[in-house]
Amino acid sequence: MDQSRIMESFHQGQCLNAYQLFGAHFAYEGGEGVRFTVYAPHARNVSVIGSFNAWDQTAAVMERTGFSGVWSVFVKGVKEWESYKYRIEDKSGNFIDKADPYAFYSETRPETASKVYNLHDIKWNDSAWMKSRSKCINSPVSVYEVYAGGWKHSGEYPYNYDKLREELIPYVREHGFTHIEMMPLNEFPFDGSWGYQASGYFSVTSRYGNPTEFASFVNECHNQGIGIIMDMVPVHFVKDAFGLRQFDGEPLYEYRHQSDAESQWGTLNFDLWNDEVRSFLMSAAAFWCDVYHMDGIRIDAVSNLIYWGGNRDRGTNEGSLNFMKRMNYSLNKEFPSVMLIAEDSSDYPKVTASTTDGGLGFDYKWDLGWMNDTLKYYATDPIYRVWDHNKLTFSMAYFYSEKFIMPLSHDENVHGKKTIIDRMWGSYDQKFAQVRNLYAYMFAHPGKKLNFMGNEIATFREFDEKRELDWFLLDYPRHHAFLRYFRDLNEIYAGHPCMWDGDYDSSSFKWIDADNAKESMYSFYREDAKEYLVCILNMTPVAHEKFTIGVPEAGSYTEIMNSEKDIYDGCNMCNFKPVKSVKTKTKGAKFTDQITVSVAPFAAVYLIKSKHVHTAKTENK
Secondary structure, eight states: OOHHHHHHHHHTTOOSOGGGTSEEEEEESSSEEEEEEEEOTTOSEEEEEETTTTTOTTTSBOEEOSSTTEEEEEEETOOTTOEEEEEEEOTTSOEEEEOOTTOSEEOOTTOOOEEOOOGGGOOOOOHHHHHHOOOOTTSOOEEEEEOGGGSOEETTEEOOHHHHHHHHHHHHHHTTOOEEEEOOOEEOSOGGGTTSSOSEEEEEOGGGOOHHHHHHHHHHHHHTTOEEEEEEOOSEEOOOTTSSTTTTSSOSSBOSSHHHHBOTTSSEEBOTTOHHHHHHHHHHHHHHHHTSOOSEEEESOTHHHHBGGGOGGGOBOHHHHHHHHHHHHHHHHHOTTSEEEEOOOSOOTTTTSOGGGTSOOOSEEEOHHHHHHHHHHHHSOGGGGGGGTHHHHTHHHHGGGSOEEEEEOGGGGSTTSOOHHHHSSSSHHHHHHHHHHHHHHHHHSSSEEEEETTGGGTOOSOOOTTSOOOGGGGGSHHHHHHHHHHHHHHHHHHHOGGGTTTTTOGGGEEEEEEEETTTTEEEEEEEOSSEEEEEEEEOSSOOEEEEEEEESSSSEEEEEEETTOGGGTSOOOOOOSOEEOEEOOSTTOSOSEEEEEEEOTTOEEEEEEEOOOOOOOOOOO
16 A cells, blocks of 8 residues: 555545545554544544543544644554544644544444444455446346335344345345345434435444445345445535534534535535545545445435535536546546446436546436426326326437436335325226336336335335335235236346347337327337337226337237236236237328237237348359
């Protein structure tokens, strides 16, 4: 480790590996022990207090190093699992005790001290996965978003990392998901923040186990062919006294002006104009990729990074924009196969364009516009959907401006919004029919997919971080059938490359009929070099025994999925035999060939056809 090089890049706001220097690291300096290093430029004095020295501030006094604002001390005899804090004397002579900003592990709430942990003891055997993984631009991506404390409980306690390894990974694999996205697992003091109000950016939360156990969970994900994405929040942090707030007696991580520092969440905004803060957050993102082998980093609340306070009227925050560009450029260079994902509700341009082309440098952006329009449409009485027909066609008018992920996330299952199934219009039966329709539409639409845990079992109760999912619902045939439907959708999606290869190439998607508002019917097709997949969506409770649409090529079309099939608890009005196309008799028609199919009320139908292979004839000689 080149300390001078790390420190130089740290002060320049270019550092990705500050965690290799700062924090508590085992060392041998005339004996075995731990070297503690902290950045506190406004401090008068700093000591390490802990379980190894009876919390005595005179026992391990830190010294100023040759680097600006950096304090360090080596303490002999410190063992793994010891607890510690920094006792800081500010310029006014006041003493404050702070957890280590670079701690690798922390005491379990409500205790707030940092703990010494040796990350070098973690073992991995996922090298094959790490070498072969990619950003998945032309690969299937179906993400299962998880709040670790609310998936399953053992008695009154949530599953720990070991139990999640044993049960979550097989469940995700069995039901066809390709990735798990964990809501933040950095340390955080309040369960109700779900990890989005962090206190330890390098510290995997002790709620569910220790770093080695978490690494074992990730390792098993990779060995089972499952990618893992971690949520990260570089916008704001908690105000708790033991944390980053006025860390050395003055604003250090937050803005100096209170109007800029105060966030809408009752937290403090990071000062992203400050180079040392930039290095802290860039290193935190790199830490999860380097130490824990994350396959993706999802950045929360990007609109609040783009605009001051997330308010377009206040203008763009140029320091924050430069931070994002720098972070994404550096991460992409150091970890070229890690997906960088923006949760951005704004229409700021070029979020997923390369930084060299003036973009922010993310690989993907959540399509929150699609989510809002889609859920509003499905909540509307079908009588009135004729007036809202463009809500489902509008997404394709802008889709190719960014690389979008289609999200139905935790945010759509909380705060009185109702769950996804409960947002559907109509009776209990109609809600199920329409939510099946919704997911068929979602999976056929271009873009990667993300669903929050519980969506796949059609849970009616909103997410509550204190409770596990309502797994008892699977005792009811309709919910059990819906889980099978979800699994089958994932399998069809992964098994037909036309549904994901070329997602961001406009040639892979074509409307057949985007304008049938009168009947609230939609039809389009996806294609690749080998296959067409035609999707038909009926958004009304009206059955169509003979519904005719144009098709891209003459031949037979085979139904591979019908949301109204009896195995999914539907009415079983399906197309059981291949449907042969006929020539269109209408002059000037968009398609020269057409098929006629049966479409049940609220049904979604997939039909496939292999493309004709044209081979040149060779002359016999």
